[in-house]
Amino acid sequence: MSLFGKPKYSTIKTDTPAEDKKVKIPVGIFDKCKGCEEYYHKDEWKKFIEVCPHCGYHRQLSAQQRIELLTDAGSFKEVDSNLISVDILKFEGVASYADKLEQNIRKTGLNDAIVCGVAALNGIEYAIGVMDFRFLGASMGSVVGEKVARITEIATEKGIPLVIVTASGGARMYEGMFSLMQMAKTSGALERHKEKNLPYIVIMTNPTTAGVTASYASLGSVMLAEPQALIGFAGPRVIKDTTQATLPEGFQTSEFLLKKGLIDRVTPRAQLRHELGLLLEYTTTTNPGIKIKAPKKKKQ
Amino acid sequence: MSNVVLDFEKPISELELKVKELQSLSDLNDIDVSEEISVLTKKLEETKKLVYSNLSAWQRVQLARHPNRPYTLDYVERIFTDYIQLHGDRRYAEDAAIVGGFAKLDGKPVMIIGTQKGRNIKDNVYRNFGCPHPEGYRKAMRLMELADASNVPIISFIDTPGAYPGIASEERHVGEAIAVNLRDMFKLSVPVLAIVIGEGGSGGALGIGIGNKILIMEHAYYSVITPEGCAAILWKDRAFSSKAAESLKLTSSELLKLEIVDEVIPEPIGGAHYNYDQAAALLKKAIIKNLDALCSKTAGELKEERYQKYRHIGKFTEVKEKEEALPPPADEEKEKSEKE
Numbered sequence A: 001m002s003l004f005g006k007p008k009y010s011t012i013k014t015d016t017p018a019e020d021k022k023v024k025i026p027v028g029i030f031d032k033c034k035g036c037e038e039y040y041h042k043d044e045w046k047k048f049i050e051v052c053p054h055c056g057y058h059r060q061l062s063a064q065q066r067i068e069l070l071t072d073a074g075s076f077k078e079v080d081s082n083l084i085s086v087d088i089l090k091f092e093g094v095a096s097y098a099d100k101l102e103q104n105i106r107k108t109g110l111n112d113a114i115v116c117g118v119a120a121l122n123g124i125e126y127a128i129g130v131m132d133f134r135f136l137g138a139s140m141g142s143v144v145g146e147k148v149a150r151i152t153e154i155a156t157e158k159g160i161p162l163v164i165v166t167a168s169g170g171a172r173m174y175e176g177m178f179s180l181m182q183m184a185k186t187s188g189a190l191e192r193h194k195e196k197n198l199p200y201i202v203i204m205t206n207p208t209t210a211g212v213t214a215s216y217a218s219l220g221s222v223m224l225a226e227p228q229a230l231i232g233f234a235g236p237r238v239i240k241d242t243t244q245a246t247l248p249e250g251f252q253t254s255e256f257l258l259k260k261g262l263i264d265r266v267t268p269r270a271q272l273r274h275e276l277g278l279l280l281e282y283t284t285t286t287n288p289g290i291k292i293k294a295p296k297k298k299k300q
Numbered sequence B: 001m002s003n004v005v006l007d008f009e010k011p012i013s014e015l016e017l018k019v020k021e022l023q024s025l026s027d028l029n030d031i032d033v034s035e036e037i038s039v040l041t042k043k044l045e046e047t048k049k050l051v052y053s054n055l056s057a058w059q060r061v062q063l064a065r066h067p068n069r070p071y072t073l074d075y076v077e078r079i080f081t082d083y084i085q086l087h088g089d090r091r092y093a094e095d096a097a098i099v100g101g102f103a104k105l106d107g108k109p110v111m112i113i114g115t116q117k118g119r120n121i122k123d124n125v126y127r128n129f130g131c132p133h134p135e136g137y138r139k140a141m142r143l144m145e146l147a148d149a150s151n152v153p154i155i156s157f158i159d160t161p162g163a164y165p166g167i168a169s170e171e172r173h174v175g176e177a178i179a180v181n182l183r184d185m186f187k188l189s190v191p192v193l194a195i196v197i198g199e200g201g202s203g204g205a206l207g208i209g210i211g212n213k214i215l216i217m218e219h220a221y222y223s224v225i226t227p228e229g230c231a232a233i234l235w236k237d238r239a240f241s242s243k244a245a246e247s248l249k250l251t252s253s254e255l256l257k258l259e260i261v262d263e264v265i266p267e268p269i270g271g272a273h274y275n276y277d278q279a280a281a282l283l284k285k286a287i288i289k290n291l292d293a294l295c296s297k298t299a300g301e302l303k304e305e306r307y308q309k310y311r312h313i314g315k316f317t318e319v320k321e322k323e324e325a326l327p328p329p330a331d332e333e334k335e336k337s338e339k340e
């Protein structure tokens, strides 16, 4: 099914071999779709919120793009942007962790792999955390764990819903056991949020794996996933190597999880704002746990 | 039990063999070799001390995985009485990689949870090498909730390479099973002791490991990823496992220094596999000491302390707060961070 119908705009045909095209197409103006290998102008990618107009492939969004997509304009107030990871283990790897951090801070303009804040959607106030895969594969270290715990505590204290948009390659190995323990910390904070009957909505994006899957990404009272996202605990290659089994068609995709009954919906990005708005409305309007009610809409 | 001797154990096993040979020689020929034996025995003790006090992180991982090492049920039969094992997750299956049930500790009831490895191939097929499926975690949570309702303290024994990475495991959502345990163990109103007795393999270990105290045995390890997995990802080569083990700071002494664990339980010289009874006695002593301290606390205190314990694990710095409502575009921020 095509989301947007047939494309009515210029596309570049891919009749020529990929290598030839690399020479012809100006870098940064036309981007190739990883799904169908067609090239689209960057304005088109932007217009369709990084979803391929031809095949529906969902490219990753930056945290900023995601926040713009899911909040009322100007409503987002960021918190805890000032937390920065430290090389606590003095990890001796191929490259130093400190260098990696510095590179990623420069590359993304973010201090770590998640952006958190309080915002509103259709006037409903909620807390939001958005992971950004560009920052060290959105791996979870002390900063990600701390920020998830803090935004959850803010939601619990204010009596508002929590929404987390997940993406993660897994643990931040450079932080050893500090990284693993963030799974416990974040889940503990969510227990207190749940105890107050407050809604927690998870939006899983490509890829959501390992420690994040085995903690806050799987604890939503409602779980949405973007189409074709890789979602799982163990990586497909590890499973293949361990079991020597042939993986089923579409294994560990959003659609696979939906079929197995593990998530509520696969929601294309174009409908995400609408569906999140509805879910926030349903879970807050008559919920006695919600302390901040949306202002009444004027009659149209 | 298999005759596995690790590389660094060889000088010890050679000396042990010599002592045995001398002994049988003396028995057969009626010669007095007591002096030689006493010299060798002394040398043996010294060699053991030397070898085991200078183990590298990677050698300790080998020791934690030693096929002769006591497993959960070896300790259970030595430390507790009247153990009654309870089975099944009430949803899908019984998972033998996690065991659990009520038992008595010096006459007082406790709930035991533990990952369980097998001693031989047949046993290991049954136990899935101590790698639980989702059902294991769900059974564990069911039993912990039963303990909570019964006001009985929980002791969790951790010894697993990790949750099982398989198709069935994913299809039934092992990630969710672990996540729910991580969340719901914070609800428990009874004391929870988490004890790493062998391998503390990442999320699969943590999934039964939210305790008021985290203890670890001297030659056990606890890590976010196996050294082999870490080496394969960071160095693209498993040959760097030893280096990865060092970097991950996964040994009991490192974890105590980092305040990830609360206490290291000593093992008999040479490791728990040299003397099961002595290892169990040392473990029992630590369990009793910690449970006694926890049992004097109220349900509210136990929950709050457990929450605060994990809430404070993590290291980071806080710089001066930025004031933007939205994170600024990447370009602007880039310039800014370059200036700073």
Ligand SMILES: [Zn+2]
Binding pocket: A033, A034, A035, A036, A037, A038, A052, A053, A054, A055, A056, A057
């Ligand atoms: Zn496409």
